[in-house]
Structure formats: C-alpha cells, structure tokens
Amino acid sequence: MLSALLQIVVIQMLLPLIFILMLWMEKDRSKLEWIAKMLATVMIVLWVFLTGRWDWVSYYIRYLFILLLLISLFFSWKRTKPLPLRSKLTRTQKITLGIHTLLVFVFGFYNVSAFTGYSTQQQAMELAFPLKNGTYYVGQGGGDTQLNYHHAYESQQFALDIVKLNKLGIRATGFYPKELDQYAIYGDTLHSPCDGKVLEVRSHLSDLIPPESDTEHPEGNYVALSCDNEDSIVYIAHMQQDSIKVVKGDRVKELEPLGLVGNSGNTSEPHLHIHAEKDGGGIPIQFDGEFLIRNSLVR
Known part of the structure; x- marks a missing residue:
C-alpha cells in the first residue's frame, strides 16, 4: 500500500504538477530554455497520462492535467515570445538546460515504449x-x-x-x-x-x-x-x-x-x-x- 501511495501521490500527481507550474511561472532568458523546459513538461505529462493508474484518484482527473498543460503552454509562450532564441547562460542555467534535455530523452523513450504496448502483431x-x-x-x-x-x-x-x-x-x-x-x-x-x-x-x-x-x-x-x-x-x-x-x-x-x-x-x-x-x-x-x-x- 505504501508503494502504491508513493507512486500515486508523488510520481503521478506531484511530478507533473510541479513541472506544469514551473513552465507557467518561471521566467526564462531565451526561447531555447523555454523549449527544453516545455518539451520536458510535455513528455512527463504525456507519460503520466498514458501509464498512470487513474482509477485510484478519478479517471477524469487525467484530463485536468492536459487542460492545465495547455493553459501553461499558452501563458508561458506569451511571456517567452519576445525573448531571443539564445542568450548567454550562467552555470546554473546550463545545468538546468541539461537536466531538461535529459528528461526529454528519458521520458520520450518511456512514451515510445508505452505506445508500443497499444497493439500487438500477434493474432488476438x-x-x-x-x-x-x-x-x-x-x-x-x-x-x-x-x-x-x-x-x-x-x-x-x-x-x-x-x-x-x-x-x-x-x-x-x-x-x-x-x-x-x-x-x-x-x-x-x-x-x-x-x-x-x-x-x-x-x-x-x-x-x-x-x-x-x-x-x-x-x-x-x-x-x-x-x-x-x-x-x-x-x-x-x-x-x-x-x-x-x-x-x-x-x-x-x-x-x-x-x-x-x-x-x-x-x-x-x-x-x-x-x-x-x-x-x-x-x-x-x-x-x-x-x-x-x-x-x-x-x-
């Protein structure tokens, strides 16, 4: 029960919410930073949407995460649109950019793997x-x-x-x-x-x-x-x-x-x-x- 509670509360609920709020609220210095953060957030929300056990908290809540993601994308892009594509980054910003890039690849791989489970080549x-x-x-x-x-x-x-x-x-x-x-x-x-x-x-x-x-x-x-x-x-x-x-x-x-x-x-x-x-x-x-x-x- 403890492991299920941890997975539902921390991974399925808090993780995507944190990234959605970061995308929505944090200010970036360039479009490149925003793109990396945006892609990482999309990959995480999509993974949770596809693989989460939504019967524990309500099946319909999964669509609320998609709605929050779309709202976050709209307002964060509106704020980011005037920024240059690239800018000089501090050491901390470079590390953050690297983390977001890594998350894109990791959760992108998870999503591709999950999508392969949507069908089978074997006769059913x-x-x-x-x-x-x-x-x-x-x-x-x-x-x-x-x-x-x-x-x-x-x-x-x-x-x-x-x-x-x-x-x-x-x-x-x-x-x-x-x-x-x-x-x-x-x-x-x-x-x-x-x-x-x-x-x-x-x-x-x-x-x-x-x-x-x-x-x-x-x-x-x-x-x-x-x-x-x-x-x-x-x-x-x-x-x-x-x-x-x-x-x-x-x-x-x-x-x-x-x-x-x-x-x-x-x-x-x-x-x-x-x-x-x-x-x-x-x-x-x-x-x-x-x-x-x-x-x-x-x-």
Whole structure:
C-alpha cells in the first residue's frame, strides 16, 4: 500500500504538477530554455497520462492535467515570445538546460515504449466481455510492462486486470479500504467469454481483506475454459468464495453466468483477472475487436 501511495501521490500527481507550474511561472532568458523546459513538461505529462493508474484518484482527473498543460503552454509562450532564441547562460542555467534535455530523452523513450504496448502483431483471440452493467476500467493491460506488469511473465503477458468505476470515476470508496463491499466491482456477476468447456474449477478459498494475499494459490477461486474452435485456455481468476456456478466438464454458452468477482488468491484488492494461454505462453485477447490497454474503459 505504501508503494502504491508513493507512486500515486508523488510520481503521478506531484511530478507533473510541479513541472506544469514551473513552465507557467518561471521566467526564462531565451526561447531555447523555454523549449527544453516545455518539451520536458510535455513528455512527463504525456507519460503520466498514458501509464498512470487513474482509477485510484478519478479517471477524469487525467484530463485536468492536459487542460492545465495547455493553459501553461499558452501563458508561458506569451511571456517567452519576445525573448531571443539564445542568450548567454550562467552555470546554473546550463545545468538546468541539461537536466531538461535529459528528461526529454528519458521520458520520450518511456512514451515510445508505452505506445508500443497499444497493439500487438500477434493474432488476438476474440472473446465476449465478461462483465455487464457498469463502467469497467483496465488497470493492467497492453503489450508493454509500463502498461501491464503481467507482460513480464510469459504465460500471462497479455493478461488484463479489470476494476469497476463508481460515479466519481474511482474504483472504490476510500483510497484503499479494507471492506470488500467498498470496491465497486466486488460481487459483480462474471459471464463466460465464449462457448466452451469447463476444464478446471476452484471455489473454496476465502475472500481476503486487502492488502492480504495468498501466494500459494495465485489464481484464487477460478474457472478455466477451453473455448470452442480455439486451441488455448482462458483463465478467469480471483472469484468470490463458493460463488462459482459450474463444475469441471460442464458445457457453457457465451455470456452464461459463471460466478462473482471476489478477492481470493494472490490479489491486492477485488478485481477481475483474465488471460488466455497456449502451450504455456500468453496470447492476446480482444473484445469486440478492441485490444484493451491500461486506462481503457468498457461501458
């Protein structure tokens, strides 16, 4: 929880705000200084916009950062426009210019890397989205580790972690509540993403109080499906104790209820984990032709 708090507050919120305010308020001696600072600020805000976990503070706040950036660009350029392109710099100004230039390259690389995770060259498996009646947010998803930490693990590299947003665009009431019913997705019905056969089921594990986790049973309560006409296995994990309605060997129809979202297994909070794998390797999945990534919404 401490690391998540640090990332959200310091990196995702304070870092871009500081650079936006610096661009807006600080006076430069030349256009060159302003350009370096402007590019560094744009790269940082874009990176946070693309890779931040906005379900923790409100999905809609990410657009406020873009608005603040545009306002800052307008007023700072208005102030900078009369300045010469270059001027003699002090030692401190040279160091500042160098830092901003370094940040442009570092965060530019991060952004290019994140953009590569927006698509995949591999053939994606088409599934029906397993949740209904709400606004669902992809917290982990995509083809790059900046968007999806699962991508570092071969069998789960295209896995999705999905939560539900309340009316404020937040996944839960409170920052990190211990009460499971404070998470918007907890107890939502999970539906089969395809026609197929039930290969594996586990249903007896207890739902855990965040941030407890069960590393010995990483899937928690889960259903594994073999979808018709697909040589792969789809895993739906972290389900609610004793909520699963199917047993091993059952045939299921697409969108048939399977059980409820819970908080069992190696999990930090209630969410849906879904991934497909073939011969031990993760394969991409898509819904209605869309390859979902972090910050994608499904309504």
